Amino acid sequence: MDARALAALAANPGCKRRAVMDAAGVDKGAVAEALGSPARFGQSRFAFSRGHAFEARVKADGCAELLRLLGSEGKASLPDLSAPGPEGRVARTRMALAEAVPGEWTLLDHPLLALDVAGSTVHLEPDAVVIAPDGTWIVVEIKSFPILDGGADAMKVGAAARQSAVYVLALDAVDPGRTRADILLVCPKDFSNLPTADRVDIRKQLAVTRRQLTRLTRISDITDLLPEGTTFDLSYTPDGRTPTRPRAELAAAVDTVPAAYAPECLSTCELAFHCRDRSRAAGRVEALGRSLRGELGDLTTVEAVLAAAHGRAGDPRDPAVAALRRAAALREEAMSAAAEAAPGPAGDDANAPTAAQVPARAPARPPAPRAPAATTAATAAEQPAAGAGRVPGGPA
Numbered sequence: 001m002d003a004r005a006l007a008a009l010a011a012n013p014g015c016k017r018r019a020v021m022d023a024a025g026v027d028k029g030a031v032a033e034a035l036g037s038p039a040r041f042g043q044s045r046f047a048f049s050r051g052h053a054f055e056a057r058v059k060a061d062g063c064a065e066l067l068r069l070l071g072s073e074g075k076a077s078l079p080d081l082s083a084p085g086p087e088g089r090v091a092r093t094r095m096a097l098a099e100a101v102p103g104e105w106t107l108l109d110h111p112l113l114a115l116d117v118a119g120s121t122v123h124l125e126p127d128a129v130v131i132a133p134d135g136t137w138i139v140v141e142i143k144s145f146p147i148l149d150g151g152a153d154a155m156k157v158g159a160a161a162r163q164s165a166v167y168v169l170a171l172d173a174v175d176p177g178r179t180r181a182d183i184l185l186v187c188p189k190d191f192s193n194l195p196t197a198d199r200v201d202i203r204k205q206l207a208v209t210r211r212q213l214t215r216l217t218r219i220s221d222i223t224d225l226l227p228e229g230t231t232f233d234l235s236y237t238p239d240g241r242t243p244t245r246p247r248a249e250l251a252a253a254v255d256t257v258p259a260a261y262a263p264e265c266l267s268t269c270e271l272a273f274h275c276r277d278r279s280r281a282a283g284r285v286e287a288l289g290r291s292l293r294g295e296l297g298d299l300t301t302v303e304a305v306l307a308a309a310h311g312r313a314g315d316p317r318d319p320a321v322a323a324l325r326r327a328a329a330l331r332e333e334a335m336s337a338a339a340e341a342a343p344g345p346a347g348d349d350a351n352a353p354t355a356a357q358v359p360a361r362a363p364a365r366p367p368a369p370r371a372p373a374a375t376t377a378a379t380a381a382e383q384p385a386a387g388a389g390r391v392p393g394g395p396a
Contacts, residue, residue, distance in 0.1 A: 003124045006117065007162040008268040010212040014260035016222045018269060021257075023120050023219045026232050028270035034234050034243045034250055037273035051144040055127065058142055058186055058195050063107050063128075066140065069186060069197035070130060076105035081112070086123050090114045094174055097131065106131035113170035119218040126167040130184070137179040139167045142186045147196055152187060157200065160185055165205040169213070181206060222257070230256055262290045296320050 005022050012018070021028055032038050058065050067076055077100070083092040089112035100106040108129040115122050128140035141164050145156045164183040171179040182199045189196035230253055234243035254274070261279040265272040279287040283302040286293050297320045299305045308314030309328040314321035 003126070003163045003166040004159075006115075006122060006124070006166050006213075007159070007209065009216070010166070010209045011162070011268070012260055012262060012265065013212045013215040015265075015269075016217060017254070017257040017259040017271070017275070019118060019216060019219060020222055020226075021232065021271075023118070024232070030234060030243070031232055031250070031254065032270045032274055034245065035247060035254070035271075035274050037271075037277065039270040039273065047144065051142075054144045054188060054193060054195070055142045057193060059109060059128070063109070065195050066107070066128065066130075066186065067105065069195060070105070070132075070138075070184065072105050074105070076107045076130075077101065078107055078109065081108060081110070086112060090123065097129075097137070097174060100131040100135075102135060103133045105133060113167065113174070115166070115170040115173060117213060118216040119220055124167060124170050126164075129167075129171070135178070137171055139164050139171070139179065139183045140186060141183055145187060146190060147187045147198065148190055152185075152198075157185065158205075161200055161202045161205045162209060164200075165202050165209040168202065168206055169210060226256055261286055262293075263287070264290070295323075299324075 009015070009018055009022060018028075021031075029039055062075060062078065067074075079096040079099070081089060081092050081096060083089045093108065093111040093113060096106070096108055096111070108131070110125055110127065111129050113124045113126070115124060126139055127142040130138040130140055132138060141160050143156065143160055145153055161183070168179045168181070168183075181203045182201045184197050185200045186195055186197045188194065232250070232253055233245065234250070235245040236243055251274075254271070255278065259271075259275045259278070261272070261275040261284070265275065269275075276287060285296055285300060285302060285305060293300075296305060297318065299308055299314070299320060304313065305324060308318075308321045309324040311325060314324075316322060316325070
């Protein structure tokens with residue numbers, strides 16, 4: 001599980017399906033493809049290559065561009081973070097953070113951090129972490145989307161902020177309070193490949209992510225409730241290209257883990273289309289949005305909402321039921337008024353002009369009869385051609 005997946009999970013902490021699959025390292029895109037509901041989003045290979053090329057430029061020549069964006073005029077220490085295994089890299093990162101020389105810039109390139117999430121350890125790898133001369137830590141997030149005229153796509157900036165909030169939480173687990181609440185977002189300037197940067201305050205995203213992660217159910221508590229032998233294995237052919245597991249069997253295994261679908265999942269989860277189909281088939285109001293779901297209270301299905309609106313069910317003292325019935329009455333009133341104002345068949349409208357009030361229209365003049373084609377051709381043949389019988393040099 002990477003920081004992007006963890007940020008998406010924190011945005012929807014009630015989804016046990018994603019929590020289990022991400023913790024188990026399941027390829028959700030392949031599962032969605034096998035279920036017949038492939039994801040329609042993702043990063044293209046060109047964008048992936050462009051992002052790597054841009055990051056390489058930012059970190060070239062001893063991270064000179066990055067230091068310039070940080071406001072440093074000198075050089076920075078670049079400790080070696082290589083170590084065998086993820087545990088070794090995490091330990092090496094902690095050592096580099098502790099051994100940073102006060103009063104100097106220290107830059108950690110792709111450090112590895114550990115964060116406990118729902119009882120499981122998740123390893124996270126930010127683009128860079130900078131230790132400022134004052135001893136504070138700065139998370140650096142490098143993205144390939146451009147900053148145009150000093151502004152960038154708000155949705156992409158928000159996603160980068162949520163992703164960086166996860167890194168800040170992991171750094172707080174090492175030494176609380178050392179990490180700044182504003183990250184350095186590095187992007188291309190306008191349509192060039194020249195790096196530019198801006199500070200992004202992530203205090204709001206940090207508070208939300210911290211609160212949401214504490215709400216996550218422990219993975220072991222979820223798996224204990226699953227039927228014995230539940231697996232998401234696709235049973236690939238020996239060449240590893242074609243899944244052979246029956247679609248119905250795979251769908252049954254996926255559906256054993258409860259999901260919490262919302263329209264926002266369509267841009268963050270590979271299984272969103274499968275979950276949406278299941279939610280619509282069950283008539284769940286979550287498919288219409290989280291805000292609507294929150295306003296409807298105990299009414300969790302479209303059928304229950306319609307029954308409450310038309311007075312067939314529901315407690316009239318419930319504010320949601322009262323609001324639904326009021327809305328249904330207003331709709332009925334508007335429909336009745338529209339039906340009365342609509343004109344009826346021709347002649348039924350009192351304001352329609354009578355036949356005597358409509359002036360008679362003069363009959364159209366019939367077109368002149370055309371001569372048959374044979375007669376026209378014969379007449380043309382009898383007439384002398386233009387210039388026929390003219391004496392050379394005589395009058396025309």
